[in-house]
Amino acid sequence: MSDCLFCRIVAGEIPSARVYEDDHAIAFLDIAPFKRGHTLVVSKRHVPNALADADVLASLAPAVTAVGALLTERLGADGLNILTNVNEVAGQSVFHLHVHLIPRYADDPGFAALVRRTADDDLDAVRAALA
Ligand code: 5GP
Ligand code: ZN
Numbered sequence: 001m002s003d004c005l006f007c008r009i010v011a012g013e014i015p016s017a018r019v020y021e022d023d024h025a026i027a028f029l030d031i032a033p034f035k036r037g038h039t040l041v042v043s044k045r046h047v048p049n050a051l052a053d054a055d056v057l058a059s060l061a062p063a064v065t066a067v068g069a070l071l072t073e074r075l076g077a078d079g080l081n082i083l084t085n086v087n088e089v090a091g092q093s094v095f096h097l098h099v100h101l102i103p104r105y106a107d108d109p110g111f112a113a114l115v116r117r118t119a120d121d122d123l124d125a126v127r128a129a130l131a
Contacts (some may be wrong), residue, residue: 006042006096017127019070024056025063029123030100036118037075037103037126039067048095050084060099067101074129077103081114 008014009028016028019039030038041063047053064082071077081102085092102114 004046004096005094006098007046010042010044017123019127019130020063020067022063024059027063027067029126033118033121034114034116035102035104035108037071037077039071039101041067041099041101043097047097049086049092050097051086052097056097064099064101070130071101071103075103075126078106079104
């Protein structure tokens, strides 16, 4: 059994609020969202971060596009922050490639407001809207 948390979520050994899957990636809700609908796009293949393998990074593009559309159309996001952390010094805490898609809403704008975690952590309601 892998000791990588996201490999175990990809394998279905640990539950997640999954909202999207294709051949190369899955997407599920972040357990501690910065904003309502905060979603992680995670490669099915284990690589440690976004700079480890260009092909694996590129393979996430359709998932990022699809999940971005879901968050916009189903949750009414007015925009998104799309980011990935590389190494601990940048804030990476799970060392398996993932891209954060953080929906942004007109009533809570701006980059400075990004890192306040939302009080709305009702993942069941958010997943029901998306999946
Ligand atoms: P990082 O800090 O590596 O860029 O992002 C890791 C993200 O994974 C964090 O935002 C954290 O809240 C999320 N996370 C950590 N453990 C779990 C988990 O067990 N399930 C889910 N859905 N998200 C997790
Ligand atoms: Zn992994």
